[in-house]
Amino acid sequence: MKQQEHQTIELLGVSRRSRWRKPIKILLILGAIFGVLVIGTTIYLNNYVHKKFKATQRTDIIVDPCPKNGSCNILVLGSDRRSVVDKAERNQRQFRGGGSQRADTILLIHVPANGRSAVILSFPRDLRVHIPGTRGFSKINAAYQGIPSKHIKGSNLMMDTIRGLTGLKINHYIEVNFASFQSIVDAVGGVKLCPKKAYDDRESGLILRHAGCQQFNGKLALAWVRMRKQDPKGDFGRIDRQQQFMRVLMQKVKGIGFLTDIPRLTKLADVMSKGVITDSKLTLAEVRGIANKLAGFKQSNVDFRVVPSYPKYIAPVSWVIERPAEANALFLAIKNDTSLPDFGKTAASIATPADVTIRILNGTTTAGLAADVRDRLRGLGYKVLSTGNAPKRDYSKTVVLYSPGDEAKALLVIQEFPGAVLRQSGSTLTSDVEVILGADEAARASPGPSP
Structure with a gap:
């Protein structure tokens, strides 16, 4: 058994x-x-x-060798070559004319040797400079035309012009045209921006029927970064919008995990092969490395600047004139990887309290809380525009709201409110940052029990 x-x-x-x-x-x-x-x-x-x-690489673009463990400078041009625009759009007003080619956007990306941060420096397109091989002064964007009689390419002449102006080496070159810019924005699914007013600018094609947060596709984004006629700050206003847009785009790429998304990467590869030009020394591995760094950086690790300068009319031409002492100090700091001076700051630069405007709302029933916080923040150097009561008065935690592109400013403000919630606003704000005070702040503000 x-x-x-x-x-x-x-x-x-x-x-x-x-x-x-x-x-x-x-x-x-x-x-x-x-x-x-x-x-x-x-x-x-x-x-x-x-x-x-x-397919993007060109052997006739001459760059400086990029040291293995050193800093790296990448010149990025947005060209206004209208020949690459879709035939159906070529007759639209914003794409007409422009027989001679110009660099519509000029910026230098500097990644220091430690690879932990980046500086993105914009050059106003009307900046008055000496272009090597020419007489007198010209606008910097004219260098993109090159000197055909001397067989000098526009890309090389632009790099020589910037080398002479800044004393910086140019290790890599990337050129993006209108069509590829639009396609790149569409490839990431567009971006959300919050313009503070409506626009009807036929020159650039920027038609916005209302202010407020809205989704921008590639075509609308191109108009947004190119428009300057209706901006009272002219070229400087356009640079502000371009840099704010880049902050939002970096945030979007990081948020959607774009660099690991196979369909999107394939689409981007197609776009690049048709409308992007690079130097032959720039490898795919380097592009991935730089893209991963930029996508991985916190907003506070990327600083945006513009060449210190001011607009001036010298008959019969409108110029942008460099401030030599300030510009040289900024160029030297970039070259030596030292702390940047305060020169050349823009709306997208890493913020200090003096750069941030704040609106404070009381989300509790504690009387006078918003006024107390206003006085404290003003004492720290922040620009508090107004105070008031929130529609609801039952917030348990303080909330710090910001518009797309202003995350770096919000990250600075939230340091003053331990445990607060950081949130992107779904509507247009009247300040850079809006703080809704919660019960946590009321508890901190109230005096403790007597001993």
Whole structure:
């Protein structure tokens, strides 16, 4: 009887093990198949992206060698070549004319040796400079035309002009045209911006029927970063919008995990091969490295500046004139990877309290709380525009709201409110940052019990 029992138990054991082995084998097989597919897809994607990237490279663009463990400077041009615009759009007002090519946007990305931060320096397109190989002074964007009679390419002449102006080396060159800019923005799904007024600028194509937060596709984003006729600050206002847009775009890329999204990467590779130009020394690995760094940086690790300068009319031309002492101090700090001076700050620069406007709302029933916080923040140097009561008075935690592009300012303000919630606003704010005070702030503000 015992022997029979033992045999039965043994048989049952075999049966149980068999039942477990089968699904495990299936899982292992499925895992192997999945692994092969992932590896195969990765190899295919790498080959595909590499092939597309190679199509952007030009051997006649002359750059300075990029040291392995040193800082790196990348010149990025937005060109106004209308020939690349879609035929259906070419006759629209914002794309007409412009027979001679100019650099519509000029900026330098500086990544220091430690790779922990970046500086993005904008050059006003009307900046008065000496272009090598020419007489007198010209607007810096004219360097993009090159000197055909001397067989000097526009890309090389632009780099020489910026080298002469700043004393900085140019290690890599990237050029983006109208069409590819639009496609890049569409590839990431557009961006959310919060203009504070409506626009009807036929020159740039910026038609916004109302103010407030709204989604910008590639076409609208292009008009937003190009418009200057209706901006009272002219070229400087446009640079502010371009830099704010770049902050929002970096935030969007980081948020959607773009660099690991295979369909989006494939689409971006197609876009780059058709409308982006790079130097032949810029490798795909370097592009990925730089993109990963920029996407991974906190907003407070990327500083935006403009060449210190001011607008001036010297008949019959409107110029932007460099402030030499301030500009040289800024260039030297970038070159030596030292702390930047306060020169050349823009609306997108890393903020100090004096750069931030705040509206304070009391979200509690504690009387006088907003006024107390206003006085404290003003004492720290912040610009508090107004105070008031929130529509609801039951906030348990303080909330710090900001518009797209103003996250760096909000990150500065939230340091004054430990435990507060940081949130992007869904509507247009009347200040850079809005603080809704909660019960946590009321508890901190109230005096403790007497000893």
